[in-house]
Amino acid sequence: MIYWIGIAAVATMAAAGVLEAGTKRFDLAGMVFVALAAALGGGTLRDLLLARPVFWVADQTYLIAALLAAMATFFVARALVLPLGLFLIPDALGLALFTITGTKAAMVWGAPWLVASLMGVITGVVGGILRDVLCNEEPLVFRGQLYATAAWGGALLYLAAPHLGFGPETSALLAGSAILLVRLAAIRFDLGLPRFRAKAG
Amino acid sequence: MIYWIGIAAVATMAAAGVLEAGTKRFDLAGMVFVALAAALGGGTLRDLLLARPVFWVADQTYLIAALLAAMATFFVARALVLPLGLFLIPDALGLALFTITGTKAAMVWGAPWLVASLMGVITGVVGGILRDVLCNEEPLVFRGQLYATAAWGGALLYLAAPHLGFGPETSALLAGSAILLVRLAAIRFDLGLPRFRAKAG
Amino acid sequence: MIYWIGIAAVATMAAAGVLEAGTKRFDLAGMVFVALAAALGGGTLRDLLLARPVFWVADQTYLIAALLAAMATFFVARALVLPLGLFLIPDALGLALFTITGTKAAMVWGAPWLVASLMGVITGVVGGILRDVLCNEEPLVFRGQLYATAAWGGALLYLAAPHLGFGPETSALLAGSAILLVRLAAIRFDLGLPRFRAKAG
Numbered sequence: 001m002i003y004w005i006g007i008a009a010v011a012t013m014a015a016a017g018v019l020e021a022g023t024k025r026f027d028l029a030g031m032v033f034v035a036l037a038a039a040l041g042g043g044t045l046r047d048l049l050l051a052r053p054v055f056w057v058a059d060q061t062y063l064i065a066a067l068l069a070a071m072a073t074f075f076v077a078r079a080l081v082l083p084l085g086l087f088l089i090p091d092a093l094g095l096a097l098f099t100i101t102g103t104k105a106a107m108v109w110g111a112p113w114l115v116a117s118l119m120g121v122i123t124g125v126v127g128g129i130l131r132d133v134l135c136n137e138e139p140l141v142f143r144g145q146l147y148a149t150a151a152w153g154g155a156l157l158y159l160a161a162p163h164l165g166f167g168p169e170t171s172a173l174l175a176g177s178a179i180l181l182v183r184l185a186a187i188r189f190d191l192g193l194p195r196f197r198a199k200a201g
Numbered sequence: 202m203i204y205w206i207g208i209a210a211v212a213t214m215a216a217a218g219v220l221e222a223g224t225k226r227f228d229l230a231g232m233v234f235v236a237l238a239a240a241l242g243g244g245t246l247r248d249l250l251l252a253r254p255v256f257w258v259a260d261q262t263y264l265i266a267a268l269l270a271a272m273a274t275f276f277v278a279r280a281l282v283l284p285l286g287l288f289l290i291p292d293a294l295g296l297a298l299f300t301i302t303g304t305k306a307a308m309v310w311g312a313p314w315l316v317a318s319l320m321g322v323i324t325g326v327v328g329g330i331l332r333d334v335l336c337n338e339e340p341l342v343f344r345g346q347l348y349a350t351a352a353w354g355g356a357l358l359y360l361a362a363p364h365l366g367f368g369p370e371t372s373a374l375l376a377g378s379a380i381l382l383v384r385l386a387a388i389r390f391d392l393g394l395p396r397f398r399a400k401a402g
Numbered sequence: 403m404i405y406w407i408g409i410a411a412v413a414t415m416a417a418a419g420v421l422e423a424g425t426k427r428f429d430l431a432g433m434v435f436v437a438l439a440a441a442l443g444g445g446t447l448r449d450l451l452l453a454r455p456v457f458w459v460a461d462q463t464y465l466i467a468a469l470l471a472a473m474a475t476f477f478v479a480r481a482l483v484l485p486l487g488l489f490l491i492p493d494a495l496g497l498a499l500f501t502i503t504g505t506k507a508a509m510v511w512g513a514p515w516l517v518a519s520l521m522g523v524i525t526g527v528v529g530g531i532l533r534d535v536l537c538n539e540e541p542l543v544f545r546g547q548l549y550a551t552a553a554w555g556g557a558l559l560y561l562a563a564p565h566l567g568f569g570p571e572t573s574a575l576l577a578g579s580a581i582l583l584v585r586l587a588a589i590r591f592d593l594g595l596p597r598f599r600a601k602a603g
Contacts, residue, residue, distance in 0.1 A: 027595040029551040030544045036520075044451070049245070049255050054451050060514045112261045118237075132545070142231045142335070149230040193228040250446070250456050313462045343432045343536070343583075350431040394429040 006043075006055070009097035010062050011069035012090045014039040015184060017131045018073040019087035024135050028074070035070035036063075038131035043122040046102050048080075049119065050109050088187055091128060091140065096179040099124035099151040100172050103158050113159055120155035121148055146186035149193060154179035203302060205258070207244075210298035211263050212270035213291045215240040218332045219274040220288035225336050228276070236271035237264075239332035242326040247303050250320065251310050289388055292329060292341065299382040300325035300352040301373050304359050314360055321356035322349055325380075347387035350394060355380035404503060408445075408457070411499035411512040412464050413471035419533045420475040421489035426537050430476070438465075440533035446523040448504050451521065452511050488582065490589055493530060498581040501526035501553040502574050503515045505560050515561055522557035523550055526581075543548035548588035553593060556581035 017038030021031040040056050040063075045055045056062035102123025106116040125141050125148050132139040141147045154175045161171035185191060218239030222232040241257050242262075257263035303324025307317035326342050326349050329388045333340040344350045356375045362372035386392060419440030423433040442458050442465075449456045458464035504525025508518040527543050527550050534541040543549045560577035568576065587593060 026544060029549070029554075029595055033543065033550055048249055048450055049258055051252075051254060051453075053453060057451055057513060057517055060516050063516055063520065111258060114261050114264055115258055118264065134541075136540075138334075138337075141234065142227060147230070148234055152230075193230055252453075252455060268551055289585055312459060315462050315465055316459055319465065339538075340536075342435065343428060348431070350420055351433075394431055 002104060005097055006101050007061060007065050009094050009101065010039045010043075010056075011065045012097065013094035013127050013131075014066040014069040015073040016087040016090040016094060016128075017068050019077060019084055020131060020137070021092070021136050022074075022077050030063060031074065032067065032070055034134050035073075036066055037134060038127045039066040039069075040127065041130040042098055042126035042128075043102065045126050046105065046119050046123045049085055049122070050106060050111065052105075052109065089184075090122070092180055092183040092187070095124045095128070095147070095183060096154065096176045098127070099155050099179055100158055100176045103155045104172070107159070108182055117152060117155040121151045124148075125150040145190060145192050150179050150182040150186065153182065203305060206298055207302050208262060208266050210295050210302065211240045211244075211257075212266045213298065214295035214328050214332075215267040215270040216274040217291040217295060217329075219271050220278060220291070221332060221336050221338070223275075223278050232275065233268065233271055235332055235335050236274075237267055238335060239268040239328045240270075241328065242331040243299055243327035243329075244303065245339040246327050247306065247320050247324045250323070251307060251312065253306075253310065290385075293381055293384040293388070296325045296329070296348070296384060297354055297355065297377045299328070300355055300380055301359055301377045305354045305373070308360070318353060318356040318360060322352045322360070325352040326351075346391060346393050347383055351380050351383040351387065353384065404506060407499055408503050409463065409467050411496050411503065412441045412445075412458075413467045414499065415496035415529050415533075416468040416471040417475040418489040418492040418496060418530075420472050420598050421479060421492070422533060422537050422539070425587075429576055430455070433476065434469065434472055436533055437475075438468055440529045441468040441471075442529065442534040444500055444528035444530075445504065447528050448507065448525045449520050449535075451510060452513065454507070454511065483552040494582055494585040494589070496580045497526045497530070497549070497585060498556065500529070501556050501581055502560055502578045504527060505557045506574070509561070519554060519557040519561060522560070523553045524551075524554050545592050547592060552581050552584040552588065555584065557569055 014035040017035035018031055021034040025033065043055050056066075099120040103116055103120030105123075106119035107113075111119060129139045129141055157178055158171055158175035161174055162168065166174065215236040218236035219232055222235040227235065244256050257267075300321040304321030306316055306324075307320035312320060329344060330340045358379055359372055361375035362375055363369065367375065419437035420433055423436040428436065434563060445457050445574075448454075450586040458468075501522040505518055505522030507525075508521035513521060531541045556577045559580055560573055563573035563576055566568065
């Protein structure tokens with residue numbers, strides 16, 4: 001079950017990568033590269049930090065899912081005129097899926113709870129940061145709407161829910177939905193944390 | 202002893218991260234992310250390269266120290282008007298502390314001396330590079346004042362001092378102070394290595 | 403044999419790093435840092451992903467080769483007036499050498515063929531991406547001429563050739579030459595894949 005959610009998250013983020021790279025006139029190879037970085041970057045950093053085997057190296061399925069999703073999105077996006085901000089929706093879905101699978105993987109590994117929640121955030125946001133840096137855009141995580149905050153809150157909710165009597169699958173569903181809803185609301189209503197006031201020197 | 206120096210270095214670099222991010226109008230989550238990257242980035246890369254367990258994954262203390270230092274700096278910096286270049290001082294201190302702990306860790310691991318000195322430099326400079334890249338500033342290490350050079354010189358001094366009859370703690374103190382003093386002098390008097398002359402094509 | 407090709411690739415990429423950094427007025431320390439990132443970055447990421455010991459950490463020879471090549475290039479480039487695009491030639495040679503050694507290392511490790519070919523591409527292109535990002539240039543891999551595509555094609559050719567009856571050394575020579583020739587032709591005749599058409603929102 002968690003395996004197929006992982007595959008879905010990888011495919012979703014690869015599609016978001018192609019949709020953003022598509023606004024930049026990259027060639028096909030550049031776009032595939034961006035899609036792979038977006039789809040595999042967060043989980044790769046998590047696995048390196050936990051000294052686990054990197055998830056897509058031993059199992060080609062992830063790589064094939066990312067490549068197929070990138071290709072399919074490429075051809076659909078060439079045929080249709082798509083709105084510029086469309087990649088925000090698969091990005092929000094991928095954020096929710098990756099944060100939950102990342103937190104769970106760190107918990108299973110035995111990480112302390114604060115580290116486990118941060119691993120969830122890393123798994124969720126790093127792929128998108130790589131994508132934005134490669135596309136030379138300011139990372140979404142820094143654009144002032146709830147992003148890492150939504151992921152961190154969801155990861156903590158996922159860790160807390162079993163202590164409130166929820167089963168493992170209900171906890172995952174609850175926390176994942178919370179991340180997705182908070183993130184979509186943040187995009188729609190421009191919600192954010194207070195910003196630091198810049199000081200005069 | 203080396204453990205508490207490591208904690209102090211992490212807290213120092215987290216504070217420097219907040220002070221630089223504070224000039225950029227990041228929100229709280231973005232600032233915490235920059236502070237964690239600055240505080241943990243160099244040691245993380247060192248541990249990955251040496252195939253050691255990543256220092257902050259098994260022991261939450263580092264993470265908590267970085268978060269507390271970031272929060273404290275955030276609230277102090279909101280209350281006071283601070284000079285823009287203030288982060289240079291904790292940055293110089295963090296550079297000295299991290300270079301020494303990084304070199305020592307690589308030596309204990311059994312790395313050859315040239316590799317050990319480079320690990321010290323990586324531990325010292327990579328956190329600051331990540332911070333500057335995330336803040337979209339040209340990295341300090343490339344701004345032409347002695348920075349990586351000060352760290353490398355200090356790391357080599359730290360490796361050489363025991364052969365000149367100094368004890369391990371005196372060597373660390375000597376080399377760390379040398380890095381801090383050279384770096385502060387480089388900022389104050391704008392010292393640098395000769396630059397490459399750009400050629401006409 | 404593959405060992406000395408690896409050393410040659412490291413030296414070649416370090417020289418390309420110095421030649422590009424030389425157009426940016428970096429100081430000596432910055433240039434050495436860029437050269438090391440260019441020379442060691444791709445192989446380092448490959449080794450981390452495969453959970454192998456990082457190639458230059460246990461064996462100082464690579465580090466010394468990169469430093470010597472960087473220094474020699476620095477002094478030659480100061481004495482002569484070199485054309486601006488000169489680094490493209492050692493870069494193409496390094497791409498070919500690294501792609502073959504990276505694919506071979508992943509195959510020996512037992513990676514599935516699609517992963518092995520991608521490891522070759524990563525070994526080939528990541529050092530150059532790091533160099534370009536540190537020099538604040540758009541990465542060559544995204545500039546629209548065949549680059550990652552040439553590396554990927556060569557890696558697949560290298561994996562396929564033994565099944566067509568070629569010996570291991572002939573396969574390596576064949577695939578490496580193909581990468582070098584395609585890349586040089588792409589530079590000379592401005593060959594590229596079709597680009598994504600940007601859409602109006």
